[in-house]
Amino acid sequence: MNRFKLLYINQVDCLVSTLIHKTMKTILFSLMLLNMLFLTACGGSSETTADIEPPPIIEGTNLSQFAFLKENNSDLDNDIYLDINENAVTGRVTTNIKVDSLIATFNHDGAEITVNDTVQNNNSTANDFTDIVTYTIKTNNGSQESYQIDLTKFTGLPIIYLSTDNKAAIDSKDDYVEGDVVIDGGRYAENLPSTWMKIRGRGNSTWGHPKKPFQMKFDDKTEFLGMPADKKWLFLAEYSDKTLLRNTIAFEMGHISQLDWTPQSAFAEVYINDEYNGTYNITQKVEESNNRVALGDTGYLLEIDQFDRLDADDVYFNTGNFLINIKEPDLDLGSAEYHYVKDLLNEFETVLHSNQFTDPVAGYAKYIDIDSFIDWYLISEITKNVDSKFFSSIYLNVMPGEKIKMGPLWDFDLSFGNVDYADSQYAVGFWVKEHPWYARLFQDPAFVTKINERFDYFRNNQNYILDKIEQQAEALKWAQQENDNKWQTIGMYVWPNPVVFGSYDEEVAHLKDWYTRRMNWLETAFYNLK
Numbered sequence: 001m002n003r004f005k006l007l008y009i010n011q012v013d014c015l016v017s018t019l020i021h022k023t024m025k026t027i028l029f030s031l032m033l034l035n036m037l038f039l040t041a042c043g044g045s046s047e048t049t050a051d052i053e054p055p056p057i058i059e060g061t062n063l064s065q066f067a068f069l070k071e072n073n074s075d076l077d078n079d080i081y082l083d084i085n086e087n088a089v090t091g092r093v094t095t096n097i098k099v100d101s102l103i104a105t106f107n108h109d110g111a112e113i114t115v116n117d118t119v120q121n122n123n124s125t126a127n128d129f130t131d132i133v134t135y136t137i138k139t140n141n142g143s144q145e146s147y148q149i150d151l152t153k154f155t156g157l158p159i160i161y162l163s164t165d166n167k168a169a170i171d172s173k174d175d176y177v178e179g180d181v182v183i184d185g186g187r188y189a190e191n192l193p194s195t196w197m198k199i200r201g202r203g204n205s206t207w208g209h210p211k212k213p214f215q216m217k218f219d220d221k222t223e224f225l226g227m228p229a230d231k232k233w234l235f236l237a238e239y240s241d242k243t244l245l246r247n248t249i250a251f252e253m254g255h256i257s258q259l260d261w262t263p264q265s266a267f268a269e270v271y272i273n274d275e276y277n278g279t280y281n282i283t284q285k286v287e288e289s290n291n292r293v294a295l296g297d298t299g300y301l302l303e304i305d306q307f308d309r310l311d312a313d314d315v316y317f318n319t320g321n322f323l324i325n326i327k328e329p330d331l332d333l334g335s336a337e338y339h340y341v342k343d344l345l346n347e348f349e350t351v352l353h354s355n356q357f358t359d360p361v362a363g364y365a366k367y368i369d370i371d372s373f374i375d376w377y378l379i380s381e382i383t384k385n386v387d388s389k390f391f392s393s394i395y396l397n398v399m400p401g402e403k404i405k406m407g408p409l410w411d412f413d414l415s416f417g418n419v420d421y422a423d424s425q426y427a428v429g430f431w432v433k434e435h436p437w438y439a440r441l442f443q444d445p446a447f448v449t450k451i452n453e454r455f456d457y458f459r460n461n462q463n464y465i466l467d468k469i470e471q472q473a474e475a476l477k478w479a480q481q482e483n484d485n486k487w488q489t490i491g492m493y494v495w496p497n498p499v500v501f502g503s504y505d506e507e508v509a510h511l512k513d514w515y516t517r518r519m520n521w522l523e524t525a526f527y528n529l530k
Contacts, residue, residue: 060109061137061145063089068151072103072123082149089135092152092478096269096276099153100128110137110144129153131187155478157279158225158268159184162199162216167273170214173201181216189225189266202234204309204392206413209239209494211278211487215285225266225282228291235270236281239487240494241413242507244480245472247281249511250383250412252468256461257375259407260397261293267476279476279483286395286410288328293397293408300341301328304394317342319349321436322390341398348404352437358444369403373441374454376406381432382458382518383415386424388432417514418497425498427517430525448529455526462519466512473508480504 066089070076075097082091093099103126106113113120114136115127127133129151138144164170164179176198183192195218201207202215214235221229238244247265254262265283269276288295295301305325310316315333316325324345331338348367357363380388387393393411398404417425424431433442441447484490484504491502501507 059111059139059141061139061143062110063106063108063113063135063137063145063147065105065107066091066135066147066149067105068093068102069105069123072105082151084147087145087147088150089147090150090152093154096154096159099151100130101126102129102151104149106135108137111140113137152478153186155269155279155482156186156475157479158186158189158266159271160268160280160282161271161274162197163273164199170199170201170212170272173203173207176200176217183225183268185225189268190223192222192224195222203237206237206239209237211237211239213237225268227264227266227282227284230284230289230291232285232287234283234285236265236283236413237278238281238413239489240497241418242489242494242497242501242504243473243511244279244281244476244483245469245508245511246383246414246416246418247283247412248472249465249469250379250385250409250415251283252465253379253382253458254407254409256464257379258371259375259409260372260405261408263292263408263410267479269479269482276482276486278486279479286327286408293328295328295397295399298400300326300337300398302341302345302396302398303327303392304390304396305392309392317345319346320353321349324396327395340400344398344404349437352440357440358446364441364444367404369405370447370450372405372407374447374450376409377432377438378451378455378458379409381430382515382522383412384417384424384427384429384431384518385412385415386419386431387411387414389435414496416511417518420496420498427514428521442529445530448526452526452530455522459519459523462516465515469508469512469515473504 063084065081066084067079067081068076068091069079076093077095080091080093082089103124104120105123106120115125115133118125120127120135129149130153133149133151134146135149136144136146161182161184162179163181164177168177168179170177177200178196178198180194181192181197182194183189185191197216197218199214199216201212203213206213216233216235218231218233221231223229224233236247238247241247244267248267251262251265263284263286265281268280268282269278270280271277284292286301287293288299288301293299293301303325304322305316307323310325314325315331315338316323317338318324324342326338326341329337344367348364351357351362351367352364354363359365395408395410396404396406397408414424417427419425423429432438442451480490481504490504490507491500493500499510501510
């Protein structure tokens, strides 16, 4: 080999070593520069290398950085660098700001980067990051790679803005204050433009907590957070339930049950007069409606209630066991409709406690829809819900000429062991079985057999419910932090919690563990009743 060829090879080796970069997928060559170096070294002509083919210019499709910098986005409090995990790019804006026109900063090794075939300029092109945005890196030789930019705004939940006229406080359960509501639905709900509403407080023991629950009412039926249109919507504060999940998980059980209707619900962040007020569980109200408890023109919605919880205009009657509040329709005391439902419930109780109560024709089966009584009972007993025994929030519905049905489900924040009295914090022991109606029903072997058969269904869906707990907790991972920053309940005793944990994850783990132990105990306990 002559010295000119050796010189050429040495020059190539030197150039290649200077161009190698640890983050590049290929080595870039410049044929023109090599040719010039060769000619300088040997004084020869370009004809010497005429038979050498230039190597292709290869670019990459790697995204090495993606960020939103404060210098380019005036609403940001600080720079935000997103995590890149293969093709998923994730991050969070921790403050509640608009994300519909953010300017991104990025590094890549391709020829260009595009969004919907529009070339993106580093540090200058703005995009709407409300939804996931796909960035595609392209090379000159036609290859490309796409990256999903997933930016969480605040907590990821829809945001509700409540504004009252003259910023009036919502401090009464009796008197509404008027105002407007706006929904920033984010990814998971439709936006709602400013709409007139009125709002008041609600609840019994829950009204005594610092974080208040509310009832909001529209003039016209309005879809809300993806739930069917109606006028009244409830804002559950879930102050005593640090997981925020107990009502929602009980509703999940209702949705897979044979009950006619169970409320839908959705979590949202709530601002009142521009001040953050925490994470709320927005639910449908238990009331007569085509989209709720469908009673038609003649049906009844009833509640087992307590005298000191009645409103002045409530119409009610007593049976041998309970005070029954007629929630709907509005009736006159002593009217024919009043006497119909009063006599029906009293006749049922009389037969239930009679010697012929097990008779399939003349006994209790003549009066009640057994499937609804069983499913309502099992969900209440599985969750060991305090209010389901005899306190209140026990709903029934009746259509004239038809049987009495239990439901809908309601008021489960003091369930799943979340109370420090009546042994309800323990996963063992019957609770709702001692309800006067159910205590008698359990004396019928045929009813016990049906309970066991139906419990198997809920047992088989145990993992489904556990998965729902995990999914909902994951969806609230940022919300629970913001809610606790506002109300500071994690690690603190809140009436009537039986145990206090130092983190949200521990609260959720306790809920799952309690539910699992409860199902194990009930399986044996029901079997032993046969």
